[in-house]
Amino acid sequence: MIRALLGGGGAPYTSAEAFRTLYERTHMPVYRFVYTLHGGPVADVEDIAAETFERAWNGRARFRGDEHDAMGWLLTIARNLVIDKQRTEHRRPSPLAIDQLEREPLAGVLVEHAVLQDEQQRLLLAALQTLPVEEREMIVLHYVLGWQVKRIAAHYNLRPNTATVKLRRALERLRHQLRDETESER
Amino acid sequence: MNKNDWQEHDVAKALEAFQPQPSGRFYQRMQREPWMAQPMTILTRVAPKRAPNRRWILVMGLLATLFIVGTVLVTPPLRALAQEMLELFARAPKDEITGQELEANVPPVDSWQRELSQMQAEQLAGFDIWVPHQLPFGYRFNQAAYLSMEQMVISFYSVADAPMVDPRLHTNFVLAQQPATYADRSNRMFPVGTSAVIETVQLGDVQGAYVEGVWCGTSSDSETLQWCPLPKQGILRWQRDEWVFTLDGAGSITREQMIELATNLVPLQE
Numbered sequence: 001m002i003r004a005l006l007g008g009g010g011a012p013y014t015s016a017e018a019f020r021t022l023y024e025r026t027h028m029p030v031y032r033f034v035y036t037l038h039g040g041p042v043a044d045v046e047d048i049a050a051e052t053f054e055r056a057w058n059g060r061a062r063f064r065g066d067e068h069d070a071m072g073w074l075l076t077i078a079r080n081l082v083i084d085k086q087r088t089e090h091r092r093p094s095p096l097a098i099d100q101l102e103r104e105p106l107a108g109v110l111v112e113h114a115v116l117q118d119e120q121q122r123l124l125l126a127a128l129q130t131l132p133v134e135e136r137e138m139i140v141l142h143y144v145l146g147w148q149v150k151r152i153a154a155h156y157n158l159r160p161n162t163a164t165v166k167l168r169r170a171l172e173r174l175r176h177q178l179r180d181e182t183e184s185e186r
Numbered sequence: 187m188n189k190n191d192w193q194e195h196d197v198a199k200a201l202e203a204f205q206p207q208p209s210g211r212f213y214q215r216m217q218r219e220p221w222m223a224q225p226m227t228i229l230t231r232v233a234p235k236r237a238p239n240r241r242w243i244l245v246m247g248l249l250a251t252l253f254i255v256g257t258v259l260v261t262p263p264l265r266a267l268a269q270e271m272l273e274l275f276a277r278a279p280k281d282e283i284t285g286q287e288l289e290a291n292v293p294p295v296d297s298w299q300r301e302l303s304q305m306q307a308e309q310l311a312g313f314d315i316w317v318p319h320q321l322p323f324g325y326r327f328n329q330a331a332y333l334s335m336e337q338m339v340i341s342f343y344s345v346a347d348a349p350m351v352d353p354r355l356h357t358n359f360v361l362a363q364q365p366a367t368y369a370d371r372s373n374r375m376f377p378v379g380t381s382a383v384i385e386t387v388q389l390g391d392v393q394g395a396y397v398e399g400v401w402c403g404t405s406s407d408s409e410t411l412q413w414c415p416l417p418k419q420g421i422l423r424w425q426r427d428e429w430v431f432t433l434d435g436a437g438s439i440t441r442e443q444m445i446e447l448a449t450n451l452v453p454l455q456e
C-alpha cells in the first residue's frame with residue numbers, strides 16, 4: 001500500500017504525507033519496543049520514541065526500502081537511542097519505572113487482576129533489563145511486537161534456526177532471572 | 187500462579203500481555219512534528235483529572251449542547267431567529283460552571299450502548315445513518331455508540347492505534363446523528379459559555395452552527411470549569427432533511443476539515 005502510494009524506486013518517505021503514513025502505522029510498535037527495551041520511566045521512553053521519528057525524518061532522503069524495511073530502520077534507530085541513553089545515564093534502568101506507567105483504567109477489569117498484572121510486569125521489566133541488549137531486543141520483537149522467527153532472523157541476518165536457538169536461550173535466561181528477582185523479593 | 191514458579195509459557199504470556207500505549211504528552215509532541223499537517227491544541231479539553239466515565243460525560247455534554255444549538259438553527263421557522271435563539275438556548279448564565287451542573291443534564295453513561303459497529307448502531311436506531319465519504323488522512327472508524335432515549339447514533343473516529351477514550355489526546359473526533367423530531371428530548375441542556383461565539387457556516391445547501399471552545403478546569407483540584415474559547419476546539423452542528431448532525435472535532439481536526447466532512451456525508455453502505 002505504501003509502495004503504491006509512493007511509487008518509484010527512490011526514497012519513499014521524503015514527503016510529509018508518506019512519512020505521516022509511516023508514523024501512523026509504526027508509532028505504536030516503535031513505542032512498545034522502546035518501552036520494553038528501555039524499561040522506563042515513561043517520559044524517557046516517550047522522548048526516545050519521538051526522537052526516533054525525528055531522526056528518521058531527518059534521514060529520510062537516504063532511506064531506501066518498503067514499509068517492512070522501514071520498520072527495521074526505525075527499530076534500529078530506536079535501539080541505538082536506547083543504548084545511548086542508558087550509556088549516558090551510567091545506570092541500569094530502574095525496575096521501579098514501571099510504577100510510573102501511565103495507563104487508562106479499564107472499566108470492568110478486576111482490581112486484583114490489575115494489581116497482579118502490574119506486579120508481573122514490574123518484575124518482567126526488571127528482569128529484562130539484566131539481559132544483553134540483543135537478547136532483550138529479540139524477546140521484545142517476538143513476544144511484544146509479535147514478529148515471527150523468520151522475520152527476526154532476517155532482521156539480524158541470521159539463519160532461522162540460529163534465531164530460534166538464540167530466542168529460546170534468551171527466554172530461558174529471562175525465566176531464570178525472573179525466578180531470582182522473585183526470590184529476592186520474598 | 188506461584189510467583190516463584192515462572193514457567194516458559196508464563197513468561198511468554200506476561201510478555202505478550204505487556205502492551206503499553208503512549209500518553210497524551212507523546213501525541214501532543216508528535217502533533218508539532220513537521221510531517222503532521224494538523225497543528226496542536228495547547229490546552230486540554232478537560233483539565234482536572236477525571237475518571238474515564240466523566241470524560242465520556244463531558245464529551246457527551248458537548249454533543250448534547252450543540253445538538254440543541256444545531257436543531258434550533260436549522261428548523262426553518264426559527265432560522266431567522268437562529269442566532270438569537272442559539273444564544274438564548276445554549277448559553278450558560280456565565281462563563282463558569284461546576285462539573286456537577288454539567289453532568290446533571292447529561293444522559294448517564296451506563297445508558298449508552300457502546301463498542302458497536304456502525305451497522306449495529308444503525309440497526310438499534312432503526313434509521314439509516316450517514317457517514318463521512320472520506321476520512322481525514324490517518325483516521326479510521328473506531329466504534330459507535332447508541333443512546334436510545336435521545337435516538338442518537340455516535341460514531342467515533344481515531345488515528346489508527348491511538349487510544350480512543352481520552353479527548354485530551356487530540357487523536358479522535360466524533361460524529362453524531364439524531365432525528366430532528368427528538369430535539370425536544372434534548373432539554374438536558376449543556377450550555378456553552380456566555381461569551382461563546384456561534385458562527386453560521388455554509389455546508390453545501392444547508393447552514394450549520396460552529397462554535398470554538400471548551401469548558402476548562404480552573405485548577406487541578408477545582409470542580410469549577412470555565413469557558414475557554416480555544417481555537418481548533420471546534421464543534422459543528424447542522425440539520426439536513428430530518429436529521430440533526432453533530433461533529434465534535436475534539437481538537438483533532440480543523441474547522442475546514444469539519445466543514446469538508448459535513449458537506450460530504452453519505453449513507454452507510456452494507
